Amino acid sequence: xxxxxxxxxxxxxxxxxxxxxxxxxxxxxxxxxxxxxxxxxxxxxxxxxxxxxxxxxxxxxxxxxxxxxxxxxxxxxxxxxxxxxxxxxxxxxxxxxxxxxxxxxxxxxxxxxxxxxxxxxxxxxxxxxxxxxxxxxxxxxxxxxxxxxxxxxxxxxxxxxxxxxxxxxxxxxxxxxxxxxxxxxxxxxxxxxxxxxxxxxxxxxxxxxxxxxxxxxxxxxxxxxxxxxxxxxxxxxxxxxxxxxxxxxxxxxxxxxxxxxxxxxxxxxx
Numbered sequence: 001x002x003x004x005x006x007x008x009x010x011x012x013x014x015x016x017x018x019x020x021x022x023x024x025x026x027x028x029x030x031x032x033x034x035x036x037x038x039x040x041x042x043x044x045x046x047x048x049x050x051x052x053x054x055x056x057x058x059x060x061x062x063x064x065x066x067x068x069x070x071x072x073x074x075x076x077x078x079x080x081x082x083x084x085x086x087x088x089x090x091x092x093x094x095x096x097x098x099x100x101x102x103x104x105x106x107x108x109x110x111x112x113x114x115x116x117x118x119x120x121x122x123x124x125x126x127x128x129x130x131x132x133x134x135x136x137x138x139x140x141x142x143x144x145x146x147x148x149x150x151x152x153x154x155x156x157x158x159x160x161x162x163x164x165x166x167x168x169x170x171x172x173x174x175x176x177x178x179x180x181x182x183x184x185x186x187x188x189x190x191x192x193x194x195x196x197x198x199x200x201x202x203x204x205x206x207x208x209x210x211x212x213x214x215x216x217x218x219x220x221x222x223x224x225x226x227x228x229x230x231x232x233x234x235x236x237x238x239x240x241x242x243x244x245x246x247x248x249x250x251x252x253x254x255x256x257x258x259x260x261x262x263x264x265x266x267x268x269x270x
Contacts (some may be wrong), residue, residue: 001170001259003199005251006042008225011064013091017253018042019064019177020226026135026170028079028131029054032072033166034200035111039068040075046254049082050076055128058089059179060142060163069097071105077111084114087127091119120164131171136164137191140182141204167191172260176219179226180204187251191255195219197259201226202250207238214246219261225251 002025007018019036023043030053032039034058043050050072058066062212066089076085089097094117101115108114118126127133141163149155165178165188176192177199185205192198198219203226204211212242214222227250239248247262249255 001173001175003197003257003259004046004048005223005225005253005255005257006046007036007038008227008251008253009064010201010226011062012229013037013064014229016225016232017193019067019139020201021068022177022225023048023231024132024168024175026129026131028129031128031168032056032133033177034059034065035068036064040071041156044075050079051081053085054083055086055088055132056094057128057134057166058087059165059177061090061093064072065179066093070100070106073101073111073115073205074104074106075104076113081113083231084116084120085117088118088126088128088134090122090160090164092158092160092162093115094119094175096158096175116148120122120131120162122164128168133169133250135167135169137188139163139165139178139187141180143182144225158160163238165192173197175199175259185210186216189213189217191233193217196221198222202231202236203228207231207236211238211243214243219246221249222248223249223251223261 008018009017013019014100018038020034021036021039022033024031035056120206125133126134129134143159146161155208159262168175176195176196180201181187200226
């Protein structure tokens with residue numbers, strides 16, 4: 001398993017960071033975790049193959065987690081893709097995306113491949129491919145919007161405030177992923193303790209509290225992304241100090257992590 005961090009910014013991209021797009025590479029293909037603006041171009045820039053993408057997982061319907069999806073599909077069409085594409089996303093977004101594809105002149109007959117829209121169901125285990133399964137866990141990231149919506153005269157009927165974190169299971173590893181949480185990494189503790197790999201945001205979390213939360217969750221390897229620009233001021237030193245038994249990385253755009261090698265090295269170092 002190799003993990004490519006094509007973009008590592010929060011919803012505020014910067015001169016040095018594109019918005020977040022993560023690609024998990026396995027022997028049977030590529031799996032995208034959130035597809036922000038620029039995802040298709042970044043896949044080209046980093047030498048990955050659009051036709052090798054088996055699935056795309058969208059954690060919630062904020063634009064910085066799905067806005068690259070239409071162009072990804074369009075580029076796959078131009079590259080002559082034939083294999084079906086699985087898109088696993090909150091149910092509240094499926095109808096809108098079907099309409100957007102039609103509005104973009106991307107109908108099934110012209111794509112040349114079938115898009116399989118699959119709504120996320122909490123606690124359901126789904127095979128993304130023969131070598132990778134996924135299980136979704138609701139989180140509270142969008143709950144403040146539910147509160148804000150009480151003051152809106154007409155709330156869109158499609159809103160369900162769906163936001164999810166995930167466990168991904170390969171043949172040998174368990175990976176926990178969250179594109180966004182609400183306030184604390186400890187929100188993931190009930191389902192993401194003692195995993196091999198933890199990938200999480202640093203847009204909404206406090207670094208000092210996050211360090212303490214890592215000691216409670218005890219992943220073997222922790223990789224942080226989705227950085228808010230305020231962290232460019234050097235306020236992440238607390239996470240860069242060594243944590244016994246946990247290998248911590250702060251991802252940059254373009255970073256590629258060979259997970260088995262990192263885990264082996266971490267075991268040897270400890």
